[in-house]
Amino acid sequence: MQKTQLGMPVTIVATTLYLLGLINYVCLLVMVGYVLLYERDEWLRKCAIKSVVFILCFGFLNVVFRMGNDVLGVLNGFLTWFDAPFQLVWPFNINVILQNALNFIQSILLMLLGFKALHHKDLKLPIVDKIMNQYMS
DSSP states (O other): OOBOTTSOBHHHHHHHHHHHHHHOHHHHHHHHHHHHHHOOOHHHHHHHHHHHHHHHHHHHHHHHHHHHHHHHHHHHHHHHHTTOSOOOOOGGGHHHHHHHHHHHHHHHHHHHHHHHHHTTOOOOOHHHHHHHHHHHO
16 A cells, blocks of 8 residues: 555545545645645545645635625615615525535535545546646646
8 A cells, every 4th residue: 555755545645635625625725735745646646636626616616606696686786776676586595505505515526535535546527637637737
């Protein structure tokens, strides 16, 4: 079993990278920085990059959903200028449902990535893998 310079198995470090995405982004970035600066194992380095790209992709999706609320807020602001008797809202609070579903999917996928990394395997995520491979060369 391959070990890191700290003496830990690379599978444990890779699993920790993914699970830190569930707990604390600052700790994740510190650990990714360590892996990229000091570790030479290519698979571990790819796991470090994949964890960051994964978090950034889901962060982008969360921002897009929140922007929908901002757009409705701006439109409602315009409607108040004209004393409109109504406000624009998401039907059935679909925005909250979608954000919660997105957070749930992110958590499940991070756990799956972590468990796969524990066995020195990878979970294929086409969008994340494409972005990662584009900038890893």
